[in-house]
Amino acid sequence: GENVEQHPSTLSVQEGDSAVIKCTYSDSASNYFPWYKQELGKRPQLIIDIRSNVGEKKDQRIAVTLNKTAKHFSLHITETQPEDSAVYFCAANPDAGGTSYGKLTFGQGTILTVHP
Amino acid sequence: NAGVTQTPKFRVLKTGQSMTLLCAQDMNHEYMYWYRQDPGMGLRLIHYSVGEGTTAKGEVPDGYNVSRLKKQNFLLGLESAAPSQTSVYFCASSNNQPQHFGDGTRLSIL
Numbered sequence: 001g002e003n004v005e006q007h008p009s010t011l012s013v014q015e016g017d018s019a020v021i022k023c024t025y026s027d028s029a030s031n032y033f034p035w036y037k038q039e040l041g042k043r044p045q046l047i048i049d050i051r052s053n054v055g056e057k058k059d060q061r062i063a064v065t066l067n068k069t070a071k072h073f074s075l076h077i078t079e080t081q082p083e084d085s086a087v088y089f090c091a092a093n094p095d096a097g098g099t100s101y102g103k104l105t106f107g108q109g110t111i112l113t114v115h116p
Numbered sequence: 117n118a119g120v121t122q123t124p125k126f127r128v129l130k131t132g133q134s135m136t137l138l139c140a141q142d143m144n145h146e147y148m149y150w151y152r153q154d155p156g157m158g159l160r161l162i163h164y165s166v167g168e169g170t171t172a173k174g175e176v177p178d179g180y181n182v183s184r185l186k187k188q189n190f191l192l193g194l195e196s197a198a199p200s201q202t203s204v205y206f207c208a209s210s211n212n213q214p215q216h217f218g219d220g221t222r223l224s225i226l
Contacts, residue, residue: 001175006158009156032213034213034214034215042219043206043217043218043219043220044159044206044217045217046214046215046216049213049214089158089159093213101147101164101166101172101212102147102149102210102211102212102213102215103149103161103164103174104159104161104215105161105175106158106159106160107158108156108157108158109156109158
C-alpha cells in the first residue's frame with residue numbers, strides 16, 4: 001500500500017518568512033496530492049491540491065510543487081502570517097478516478113508556528 | 117447546507133462499554149470514510165463506504181464496525197471499547213476528491 005512521509009514534524013518561522021513542508025510517497029500510481037490545514041480543535045480543511053499531470057499550482061500565498069520522478073511534493077507558503085499557524089497534512093491517492101474510491105493516505109503532519 | 121455533521125462531539129466511556137458515532141452528509145456524496153487521529157500519526161483510515169449498503173476495511177479496522185443503511189449516513193460502532201481507542205474520530209465524504217471532513221468526535225476510554 002501507499003506510504004507517505006512528511007517532514008519536518010515541527011516548523012517555526014518569523015512572520016513574513018517563507019515556510020516549506022515536504023512529503024514523499026511510495027506508490028508510483030499515486031496521481032492526486034491534497035494538502036489540508038487543521039487549526040487547533042477544528043476539522044482538516046483542504047487548502048490546495050495537485051494532480052500528477054501538473055508540476056506546480058499556486059493560489060495566492062500558497063503553492064504546491066510535484067516531482068513525480070522523485071516521488072515527492074512540497075507545500076510552499078510565502079509571506080507567512082500568524083493565522084497560518086496550524087497543523088498541515090499532505091496526502092496521496094493512488095488512483096483519483098479509478099478503484100481507490102477516493103481513499104487518501106496521510107502524512108504524519110507538520111506543526112507550523114508563525115511568530116509575530 | 118451543513119456539509120458533514122458528526123454526533124456526538126465528545127464522549128467518555130468506560131472500558132467494555134459500547135457506543136455508536138454518527139456521521140451525516142447532505143452533499144449527496146457516494147463515498148464516506150471514518151478516520152482516527154492520534155498525536156504524531158496523522159489521520160488513519162478505519163473503514164470506508166463506496167455507496168449505500170457497502171462497507172470496506174481501511175488501514176486500522178480492528179475493534180470497529182460500520183454500517184451505511186442510508187446514503188447520507190455512516191455509522192461507526194465500538195462494541196467493547198478499549199483504552200487504545202481513545203482518539204479523535206473524523207468522518208469525511210466525497211465524490212472521489214476532494215474529501216470534506218466533519219468537526220470530529222473526541223472519545224476517551226477510561
